[in-house]
Amino acid sequence: MIDIQSLVEQLELAACIQCGKCTGGCPIAVKSTMNPRALVYQFLRGEDFELTAREDLWDCTTCSTCGLRCPKGVKPYELIIALRGQWIESGKIPTTLRAPLTATLNQGNPLVLPREDRSLWADGLDLKEMAEGVEYTMFTCCENAYDPRVQPVPKALVNILRAANVDFGTLGLEEQCCGSEIRRLGESGLFEYLRDDNIEKFRAAGVKKMVTTSPHCYNVYKNEYGKTEFTVEHYTQVVARLIAEGRLKFSHRVEATVTYQDPCFLGKQNGVYDEPRAILKAIPGVKFVDMDRSRERSVCCEGGGGRMWMEGTSKVRIANDRVLQALETGANILATACPFCFLTLSDAVIATGNEEKIKVMDILQIAQAAL
Numbered sequence: 001m002i003d004i005q006s007l008v009e010q011l012e013l014a015a016c017i018q019c020g021k022c023t024g025g026c027p028i029a030v031k032s033t034m035n036p037r038a039l040v041y042q043f044l045r046g047e048d049f050e051l052t053a054r055e056d057l058w059d060c061t062t063c064s065t066c067g068l069r070c071p072k073g074v075k076p077y078e079l080i081i082a083l084r085g086q087w088i089e090s091g092k093i094p095t096t097l098r099a100p101l102t103a104t105l106n107q108g109n110p111l112v113l114p115r116e117d118r119s120l121w122a123d124g125l126d127l128k129e130m131a132e133g134v135e136y137t138m139f140t141c142c143e144n145a146y147d148p149r150v151q152p153v154p155k156a157l158v159n160i161l162r163a164a165n166v167d168f169g170t171l172g173l174e175e176q177c178c179g180s181e182i183r184r185l186g187e188s189g190l191f192e193y194l195r196d197d198n199i200e201k202f203r204a205a206g207v208k209k210m211v212t213t214s215p216h217c218y219n220v221y222k223n224e225y226g227k228t229e230f231t232v233e234h235y236t237q238v239v240a241r242l243i244a245e246g247r248l249k250f251s252h253r254v255e256a257t258v259t260y261q262d263p264c265f266l267g268k269q270n271g272v273y274d275e276p277r278a279i280l281k282a283i284p285g286v287k288f289v290d291m292d293r294s295r296e297r298s299v300c301c302e303g304g305g306g307r308m309w310m311e312g313t314s315k316v317r318i319a320n321d322r323v324l325q326a327l328e329t330g331a332n333i334l335a336t337a338c339p340f341c342f343l344t345l346s347d348a349v350i351a352t353g354n355e356e357k358i359k360v361m362d363i364l365q366i367a368q369a370a371l
């Protein structure tokens with residue numbers, strides 16, 4: 001039984017004036033019955049809420065647009081996360097989520113792959129594993145560590161950091177899931193376990209400065225781990241600075257027209273818009289063009305909020321529209337800075353039959369080609 005009153009108080013839903021700006025900006029609302037304004041209204045009216053009849057709660061990508069657009073500071077996505085939590089607490093975990101959640105607890109990743117395989121992506125790279133005194137700890141997201149389609153991304157970061165003479169190491173097999181999407185799936189107990197365990201591991205390894213390959217790891221360490229003893233940056237911030245300081249130089253040209261997908265967890269949620277563009281514009285030969293909807297007005301790729309591991313009720317893919325919007329710019333490369341964006345957009349390029357026209361590449365891969 002949902003305690004409607006306590007959710008209204010805890011999430012300050014009473015501030016809502018029903019202006020509908022949240023729904024107006026929600027990428028899912030046009031494709032699903034999920035409507036953040038109407039959901040908040042139901043709670044304000046104290047209407048009965050039959051949780052398991054609302055499968056559309058799993059459609060939300062937790063992109064945060066609803067909260068950012070709200071003039072009253074309400075965060076409808078936090079209500080959705082809380083309701084997912086109650087769903088999971090009731091034991092009626094959606095079938096497709098059982099394996100990722102269990103594997104995250106037992107193997108430290110939601111891809112249901114062995115913990116001891118986490119560092120296979122780095123075979124042959126001879127990486128330091130947190131030798132005392134390294135300046136940066138490179139944190140490889142679960143997707144980047146295990147999925148062969150995005151394993152080239154951390155490898156590119158290794159090559160770029162080495163080209164700029166940066167002293168860095170990794171946590172090796174001590175690395176595990178950051179818990180970002182686990183929290184957004186509503187599994188707050190597992191998130192708290194991962195957070196506390198990770199903080200202990202980071203402390204033991206002497207982590208001082210973290211650089212992440214995923215905006216999701218960056219966001220959770222920066223905003224949801226509480227006070228920590230380390231600083232964290234997404235790789236775009238570190239690489240843009242290395243270029244600005246003259247430590248990273250390019251000696252080859254990449255002749256391409258490139259547009260860029262702002263990841264929600266980097267752009268909208270943390271205001272990192274300029275650094276990715278600064279890197280792309282610094283690469284010789286690159287002609288950079290923004291999509292009409294970019295930066296604060298960018299559109300979610302649909303991979304966040306645990307959507308990588310489960311189907312929602314909507315079969316329409318936002319990523320397909322995003323590929324078409326990228327093509328309208330005349331770009332032949334759609335650049336990303338997030339493994340979820342990379343994967344959803346790559347699938348969308350195939351689904352829309354545009355493999356001959358546009359290619360999805362992480363910014364690191366484009367920068368590596370120019371070294």
Ligand code: SF4
Pocket residue numbers: 015016017018019020021022023036037040066069070071072073074075076
């Ligand atoms: S934008 Fe904010 S105030 Fe407006 S309907 Fe949505 S939650 Fe309510």
Ligand code: SF4
Pocket residue numbers: 022025026027028029036059060061062063064065066067076077
């Ligand atoms: S977080 Fe994004 S997808 Fe979820 S309700 Fe808000 S705007 Fe819609």
